[in-house]
Amino acid sequence: MSSIRTESRAPLIRMRGIEKHFGAVIALAGVSIDIFPGECHCLLGDNGAGKSTFIKTMSGVHKPTSGAILFEGEPMQFDDPRDAIKAGIATVYQDLAMIPLMSVSRNFFMGNEPIRKFGPLKLFDHEYANRITMQEMGAMGISLRGPNQAVGTLSGGERQTVAK
Numbered sequence: 001m002s003s004i005r006t007e008s009r010a011p012l013i014r015m016r017g018i019e020k021h022f023g024a025v026i027a028l029a030g031v032s033i034d035i036f037p038g039e040c041h042c043l044l045g046d047n048g049a050g051k052s053t054f055i056k057t058m059s060g061v062h063k064p065t066s067g068a069i070l071f072e073g074e075p076m077q078f079d080d081p082r083d084a085i086k087a088g089i090a091t092v093y094q095d096l097a098m099i100p101l102m103s104v105s106r107n108f109f110m111g112n113e114p115i116r117k118f119g120p121l122k123l124f125d126h127e128y129a130n131r132i133t134m135q136e137m138g139a140m141g142i143s144l145r146g147p148n149q150a151v152g153t154l155s156g157g158e159r160q161t162v163a164k
């Protein structure tokens, strides 16, 4: 990995001395890592080692007990995962957090629904959501039967693409 680094490149994410305590349980006891653009990392460890806690701390689910998170050199304090997503850090969870009976386009925009105003009413903008979903899924190499296809009918890999 060091071979692709050049001196001029700055880390995208720096985690410095991250500690996370849950009461008496010390889940993370000072973790530091620098992540450079274009790198792909693997986090390995025994059950209970703190992998999930570390990822959740990086993506705004947990606040570190101490330590610093820097994104593009700026210290970050995420109040919740939405803050982290705004900064460009998101987690694709194993359980995918999707609703199988809802359409691909509803799942694609879950939590970030496009709105169309109709007088005093705010409506889900189906036309926009369907168009963007088909376009973006197509760009990732998934050809859907249609935007209304239920997520439950997709394969695991295809679902993961929706979650991204």
Ligand SMILES: Nc1ncnc2c1ncn2[C@@H]1O[C@H](COP(=O)(O)OP(=O)(O)O)[C@@H](O)[C@H]1O
Pocket: 022, 025, 026, 027, 045, 046, 047, 048, 049, 050, 051, 052, 053, 054
């Ligand atoms: N919300 C929590 N409250 C209390 N203890 C927790 C919580 N989350 C994780 N832990 C504890 O922190 C440690 C690390 O857990 P975790 O990050 O889930 O490990 P891993 O993902 O590597 O299996 C474990 O001892 C676990 O019991």
Ligand SMILES: [Mg+2]
Pocket: 051, 052, 053
């Ligand atoms: Mg885990």
